[in-house]
Amino acid sequence: MTTSMPATPSPFADPAPGQRLERAATALAAHGFTVEILDDAAAARTRIQDLIPEGAEVFTAASETLRLSGIDEDINAGGRYRAIKPRVLAMDRVTGADDIRRLLAGPDVIVGSVAALTETGSLVIASGSGSQLPGYAGGAARAIWVVGAQKVVPDLDTALRRVEEHCLPLESARTQEAYGWDSAVNRLLVLNAEHRPGRGTVLLLREAIGF
Template identity: 65%
Template sequence: MSFPATVTAEQLERVAAALRANGFAAEILDDATEARARVKDLLPQGARVLTGASETLRLSGINEDINAGGQYDAIRPRIPGIARATGADEIRRLVACPDVVVNSVAAVTETGSLVLASGSGSQLPAHEGGADHAVWIVGAQKVVPDLSTALRCIDEHALPLENARAQAVFGMPRAWHRAAAPRGHRLLTGDSPTL
């Protein structure tokens, strides 16, 4: 499945209005450069910030700004230095309760729902309320009409990316299990914290 080739300005305005109606703060920015500057404006100096495993963050430079910029207490660069055998609880606490989580989403529906996927599930607690605030950078190409299309995008786009990352880190792809409510799929609602 491929994302829509183009999304009109009117569609983006409708999506932003639907997100606001669902309790999210939503802004439309012109490009990745504006998004990068806006994230810097939103993040307090010295905040404990967790970045998600996101191509959007990597390609935009936001990931590097946060994790290598020295302005924040970046969590992701600390994790490889913690021995998993003895520090699993510390890792779990770090990723579950940052001050701010910055990530993208797998899709955003025209009805104002953000859909996030995580291969291991480790990213979900921060997004579901563990973080004081969440900032999601969402490219216009991720706008889809409804939840079923969003879940197809996860299966056909997000999970292959997660498998490729797991292959690079662990030397083998992750095993995905499907059930009536697919593991790793979460619909975030207006109850989720936002900046």
């Protein structure tokens, strides 16, 4: 069944005001995440270069936020890092399946975004293939999430509604145009805390970007 686009403007598209961003940032920090509130995607693009050392092995998860901000291109085409995605795309998906799996699961750094960020300090990631989830969950030595202000929601229940009602229709429209099929929420990852201080960094933006 085809997932249709919302007929009316989504309540999940507007950027959260500053006080809600601050609440989310405080909760994340209390749960072991490093958090920086930045003005916009351009600031995050610059900050990423400071956070990731030159020559690091970096995997960029599929993300409209990374694509629209230019971060994806910086990492995968800039020559500063040992980018995993171009290597994986050049490999045979059958004969190289084990190597691909290992490369995606344990990079030095994984960079991506989330479907929702709760004001109680949880990150919610939805995935069709699950390729980014091992790195997010702990396989990568470091994880960096760039999060637009429209993704901040009050609680986990609202986060899951945002996934189904807002993110999925938009992602399905993208995958239909690109590949000819709908997307699906086959896997969900909820990160409630980071047990290794300094491993997980959230760059929380004051503007809306991505889904």
